[in-house]
Every structure is written in structure tokens, then in C-alpha cells.
Amino acid sequence: MKELGIADIHTHTMYSGFSKYSYVSLPDCVTSPEKSVRVAEKLGLDILCITDHNTIEGAIKAKKYNNQLVVIGEEILSKEGEIIGLFLQEPVKPDMSAEETIEHIHEQDGIAIAPHPFSVSCPCVDQRIHTLSFDGIEVFNALHRDGYSNAMALENCNGYAKLGGSDAHSSFMIGNGYSLFSGSSQEDLRTAIKNRRTYYGGRLTTLKDLINYSIRVAFESSKIILHFNNTECQISTRVSRISNSYKMLYLLGSIVYAFSPLPLACALIGDRIIKNRGRRMWRNRKSQLRF
Structure with a gap:
């Protein structure tokens, strides 16, 4: 076969x-x-x-x-x-x-x-x-x-x-x-x-993948800000347009985010929201089928 x-x-x-x-x-x-x-x-x-x-x-x-x-x-x-x-x-x-x-x-x-x-x-x-x-x-x-x-x-x-x-x-x-x-x-x-x-x-x-994804976004974006990654793309283009003060704020925010419970909390909350939407859609569909 x-x-x-x-x-x-x-x-x-x-x-x-x-x-x-x-x-x-x-x-x-x-x-x-x-x-x-x-x-x-x-x-x-x-x-x-x-x-x-x-x-x-x-x-x-x-x-x-x-x-x-x-x-x-x-x-x-x-x-x-x-x-x-x-x-x-x-x-x-x-x-x-x-x-x-x-x-x-x-x-x-x-x-x-x-x-x-x-x-x-x-x-x-x-x-x-x-x-x-x-x-x-x-x-x-x-x-x-x-x-x-x-x-x-x-x-x-x-x-x-x-x-x-x-x-x-x-x-x-x-x-x-x-x-x-x-x-x-x-x-x-x-x-x-x-x-x-x-x-x-x-x-x-x-959920582990989603948590790792959000941390990876913070980490890789920080590398672009620090010029450790010089790939030309929309991310690097946008980074080049922001002021140094905003770059510093983003770097600090990325560090706080990555080394805190925030990735887990965001993933859990986001997952709950999406699943609740799915349940509502199922209920709406069942209601439509009855009529």
C-alpha cells in the first residue's frame, strides 16, 4: 500500500x-x-x-x-x-x-x-x-x-x-x-x-503551547528591539519607527510578562472566553434547529 x-x-x-x-x-x-x-x-x-x-x-x-x-x-x-x-x-x-x-x-x-x-x-x-x-x-x-x-x-x-x-x-x-x-x-x-x-x-x-507562544513573542520582539535579530519584516519596520523611550517600556514590560504568572493567566482566561463563545454558538445553533 x-x-x-x-x-x-x-x-x-x-x-x-x-x-x-x-x-x-x-x-x-x-x-x-x-x-x-x-x-x-x-x-x-x-x-x-x-x-x-x-x-x-x-x-x-x-x-x-x-x-x-x-x-x-x-x-x-x-x-x-x-x-x-x-x-x-x-x-x-x-x-x-x-x-x-x-x-x-x-x-x-x-x-x-x-x-x-x-x-x-x-x-x-x-x-x-x-x-x-x-x-x-x-x-x-x-x-x-x-x-x-x-x-x-x-x-x-x-x-x-x-x-x-x-x-x-x-x-x-x-x-x-x-x-x-x-x-x-x-x-x-x-x-x-x-x-x-x-x-x-x-x-x-x-495551553502549554499557547503560553510558550506568548513568551516567545515577547522574547523575540525584544531581540529585534536590541538589534540581535535584524531580519527585515513588518516587526522590524514598526520597531524602527518607535521612540527609544517606548522601546525601553516594551523591554521592561516583556521582562515582567515573561517572568510572572501573566502568561498562564492570559492563556487560561483567553481559553475560557473562547470555549464559552463556542458553547453559546452551539446553543444558538440548537435553538435554530428547533424552529
Whole structure:
């Protein structure tokens, strides 16, 4: 029997920009493209899809380290939610309609995927997956621990390739979620998605991973401020624009955060909030089904 290839179809690097949490804007990911590639190689992945937010810059850089391993992708924020494009030749601009976004992906012979389509924490296409021309649905997203998002994606994926991804925002999350396909090459993955012959697997990202991720963001951002990491990306660009006094405040804040109970407290509170949202969504869905 032919062995199945393993692909992580949803990962991020330090080129993913920033995410806003309440009034605080923090780097979305601090993993370098090279680090992502080396971790994927060590894990034995056949395919690593780099899908940074609204850019393919990180994916292009990662591909230089292992051309056969890396697929150039992008997680594009459309007006109706996030959409992943794989096998891209050029970036797809954000803020278009979902239909236009998918059209631009397909125009360059790319694959259009609905990531976390029923997310309780990220912009998602929701029920529009039934009217849009997706090639596949991410039915398992390792970062979504709420119990609702993945279950709803699986329930609504009929007619699409079923895919799994880690949504890794740190190197130690890579491979937490994955897609299985016949073969091992990039073309094999593309064919499997087109023919809807993919499988999914993995484990949910642990609280420990989330705690380590937040500490890693503080640590790596501090290295950029101190010029121990001179990689040109959105993080370094933003750091170069802030005053020295704010840099010192951030460094002090990072130290206090990393060596205090705050990472644990933030992870526990955030996890509780997300799971409560998931429960509310389930209750709302059950109420709708009754009528």
C-alpha cells in the first residue's frame, strides 16, 4: 500500500504582521521562514504551506531553503472572512469580496481553501462556504480549541476536500494539524485536493503551547528591539519607527510578562472566553434547529 504524504496547509511566519488584542497590537508570529522549514524537515513533513496574512513574502523566503517542501500560500482577509490561497505566483490583495478573492486565486492556478470557516475568534466565511467556489475546507484547525469551530466545519464540508492545518503561529505548533494525501509531492497534494481525496489529522494546540507562544513573542520582539535579530519584516519596520523611550517600556514590560504568572493567566482566561463563545454558538445553533 502506498504511503500517504503529510502536509501542514496552514502556517505563519514573522512576515504575518500584527494582531490586535483589545488595545494592544502584538506580532502575529515571530518564527523566521528558515526556522519553519527546519522544523518541518525535522518533523518529516512532505509539504509545508506558508500562509502569512496578506503577503507571500515569508513563503518566498522559506522556499529558498527547501523548494520541494514549501508551497507558497497566503491567508487573505476578504470582506467576508479569511481565505487561504495555495500554489500562488503572486500575492492576492486583501479587502476584496470573497468571490473576487477566490477568482484571483484561481486565475493563477491556485487552490482556494476556507480556513476555520466557523471560527468564533477569527474572520470567517461561515455559511458562505456553500455558495463560494472553494477547493477545500479546513475541517481541523489545531489552534481552535473551542469545540465548535472544527465540528461545524466538518459538518458542513460535504462536496469539498477535507483538510487539516496547524495554523501555527510558532515553530513548535507546526504539524499539530495536518492533511494526508496520496503521494508526497506538491503536485500530488494539488491533485488530491482537486479530486477531493484528502484526509486530516492532528491534535489541538495545548495551553502549554499557547503560553510558550506568548513568551516567545515577547522574547523575540525584544531581540529585534536590541538589534540581535535584524531580519527585515513588518516587526522590524514598526520597531524602527518607535521612540527609544517606548522601546525601553516594551523591554521592561516583556521582562515582567515573561517572568510572572501573566502568561498562564492570559492563556487560561483567553481559553475560557473562547470555549464559552463556542458553547453559546452551539446553543444558538440548537435553538435554530428547533424552529
